[in-house]
Amino acid sequence: MRMLGWLYMAAIFVFIFLPVIVLVLFSFQDSRLPVPPFDGPTLKWYGQVLADRGMMEALRNSLAVAIISAAVALLLGFFAAQGLARVKLPGSILMRGLLIAPMTVSYLIIALGLLTVFNNLGFRPSLWTTGIGHVVINLPLCFAILFAAMGDHQKNAERAARDLGASDLQVLFLVTAPMLKPALLAAFFLSVTFSWDEFIIAFLLTRFDVTLPVEIWSMLRSGLSPATNAIGSLVFLVSIVILILLELTVFRKSKT
Amino acid sequence: MTMEQQERRRSFGFAVPALIWTCAFFVVPFLVMLVLSLAHLEGRQIVQDFDLGNYVKIFTEPSLFKGIVVSLEITVTVTILSVLLAWPLAWIIATQVPERYQRLAIMLAVLPFWTSYVVRSYAWALVLGQNGVLMQGLIGIGILDEPIQIMATRAATVIGFVHFFVMLLTLTIYSNLIQLSPNYARAAADLGANGWNTFRLVILPLTLPGIMTGAFLTFVLCIGDYITPQILGGNNELSMPQLIMLQLGRRGDFPMASALSVVLMVIVTLAYAASARWLKMERV
Numbered sequence: 105m106r107m108l109g110w111l112y113m114a115a116i117f118v119f120i121f122l123p124v125i126v127l128v129l130f131s132f133q134d135s136r137l138p139v140p141p142f143d144g145p146t147l148k149w150y151g152q153v154l155a156d157r158g159m160m161e162a163l164r165n166s167l168a169v170a171i172i173s174a175a176v177a178l179l180l181g182f183f184a185a186q187g188l189a190r191v192k193l194p195g196s197i198l199m200r201g202l203l204i205a206p207m208t209v210s211y212l213i214i215a216l217g218l219l220t221v222f223n224n225l226g227f228r229p230s231l232w233t234t235g236i237g238h239v240v241i242n243l244p245l246c247f248a249i250l251f252a253a254m255g256d257h258q259k260n261a262e263r264a265a266r267d268l269g270a271s272d273l274q275v276l277f278l279v280t281a282p283m284l285k286p287a288l289l290a291a292f293f294l295s296v297t298f299s300w301d302e303f304i305i306a307f308l309l310t311r312f313d314v315t316l317p318v319e320i321w322s323m324l325r326s327g328l329s330p331a332t333n334a335i336g337s338l339v340f341l342v343s344i345v346i347l348i349l350l351e352l353t354v355f356r357k358s359k360t
Numbered sequence: 361m362t363m364e365q366q367e368r369r370r371s372f373g374f375a376v377p378a379l380i381w382t383c384a385f386f387v388v389p390f391l392v393m394l395v396l397s398l399a400h401l402e403g404r405q406i407v408q409d410f411d412l413g414n415y416v417k418i419f420t421e422p423s424l425f426k427g428i429v430v431s432l433e434i435t436v437t438v439t440i441l442s443v444l445l446a447w448p449l450a451w452i453i454a455t456q457v458p459e460r461y462q463r464l465a466i467m468l469a470v471l472p473f474w475t476s477y478v479v480r481s482y483a484w485a486l487v488l489g490q491n492g493v494l495m496q497g498l499i500g501i502g503i504l505d506e507p508i509q510i511m512a513t514r515a516a517t518v519i520g521f522v523h524f525f526v527m528l529l530t531l532t533i534y535s536n537l538i539q540l541s542p543n544y545a546r547a548a549a550d551l552g553a554n555g556w557n558t559f560r561l562v563i564l565p566l567t568l569p570g571i572m573t574g575a576f577l578t579f580v581l582c583i584g585d586y587i588t589p590q591i592l593g594g595n596n597e598l599s600m601p602q603l604i605m606l607q608l609g610r611r612g613d614f615p616m617a618s619a620l621s622v623v624l625m626v627i628v629t630l631a632y633a634a635s636a637r638w639l640k641m642e643r644v
Contacts, residue, residue, distance in 0.1 A: 112452065117468070120472055123475075127479065140493055183374045202383075205386070206382065208632065210625075213390075214389070216604065240386050320478050324591065336482065
């Protein structure tokens with residue numbers, strides 16, 4: 105029985121890792137097609153991708169959109185969580201529901217709605233409109249994480265600070281924010297990775313300046329190539345680095 | 361004004377920017393779409409005549425109605441397969457793996473989660489293609505004589521989806537399992553239940569919240585996804601998101617795309633209503 109369990113786990117792990125292994129392995133492929141037999145290793149595809157102007161610009165665009173939209177979502181979510189967690193307001197359940205609602209709606213529908221509105225208003229698709237869309241999908245996440253993290257002991261510390269004459273904003277940034285640091289960091293990094301990886305909103309709401317997933321998508325349309333494997337592996341590497349940073353900073357500290 | 365009223369007003373003020381943002385960029389666009397779904401296209405002109413023509417078309421025109429059927433079939437298949445594959449994995453990690461390695465095992469089990477979504481579908485295309493690793497491997501060890509077609513079929517879409525959602529469900533079910541005290545299983549055994557009955561009558565019901573939360577997330581994300589069916593499933597049968605993109609791309613038929621989106625949202629809402637009593641969203 106125990107043996108069977110380990111076998112099962114091994115089989116599922118093979119299934120889970122198969123595409124990643126194939127992706128990374130054939131990024132080192134020497135010939136033009138990323139299919140067996142493997143005839144590498146070579147780094148030429150990485151060289152090609154890193155020298156690709158469009159790709160590098162898309163990467164910078166993605167980073168900018170991810171960081172800015174995550175920061176806006178975090179700020180809005182933090183304020184809202186603070187407002188709704190501190191006192192019981194009439195209709196606060198309704199407001200909470202409204203803020204969480206975008207989580208249950210497909211990104212495609214959010215993108216289509218924004219596209220329709222922006223078209224009517226005459227806004228051109230751009231990185232800004234994409235950023236707006238990314239705040240819409242990340243705000244519920246930030247709000248939910250921070251709302252869940254706010255507890256009674258914070259309330260007391262905030263009250264104490266106010267009694268001692270701190271203004272609202274001072275309380276928020278000097279008392280509440282430091283107490284919620286792990287949750288703030290987690291919400292921020294999660295938002296960054298979601299925005300960084302988001303395709304359909306960026307696809308519908310950008311035109312000339314595109315983000316990385318959109319650039320990769322247009323690369324796919326010209327067929328299989330080890331260059332796609334190379335950029336895919338690089339993106340994976342970036343995510344893993346963020347993940348390890350998160351593990352080392354946020355979760356390590358929250359345990360002690 | 362009393363102190364309390366003052367504090368309330370101040371608190372509400374903090375929530376205002378987020379509320380405005382959500383209304384402006386989520387509620388309003390949705391309402392605009394709702395109105396637009398009641399219009400139709402004449403030539404390239406949108407005529408707003410407030411009739412249900414698009415909805416009638418969706419449910420009577422076979423090419424459109426089939427999209428709903430295809431999407432539902434794929435989504436239900438994926439949800440069930442993912443639960444069946446993920447539960448044992450979560451259970452093995454929670455009960456068989458030594459405690460200090462569990463965190464590592466879970467992190468490994470969801471590591472490919474962090475590849476880009478588009479790239480992950482592309483990687484499966486590499487694995488499943490005619491010349492891909494899987495076919496070459498199966499031919500190499502003598503199981504197959506020639507490659508079979510998986511790419512550009514529903515099977516490829518399902519495999520790509522199941523891969524993603526097994527990771528998600530393993531996470532939600534595992535976090536549910538480790539909250540259960542081992543005393544439940546011990547008590548069941550003391551009272552004379554055999555292994556199967558302990559599982560069926562005690563452990564499984566206790567993990568229902570984790571299963572249902574994960575299954576609901578799977579359902580929502582799966583039925584609304586355009587990338588996986590587009591890259592892996594090809595164009596032989598179109599899911600609803602593919603149909604929506606087709607309306608946008610080929611004809612610029614925003615009214616029909618909006619109507620399809622509304623139908624998609626209604627389906628998700630029904631799924632939510634059906635699973636609501638098991639959902640513990642606040643824990644996710």
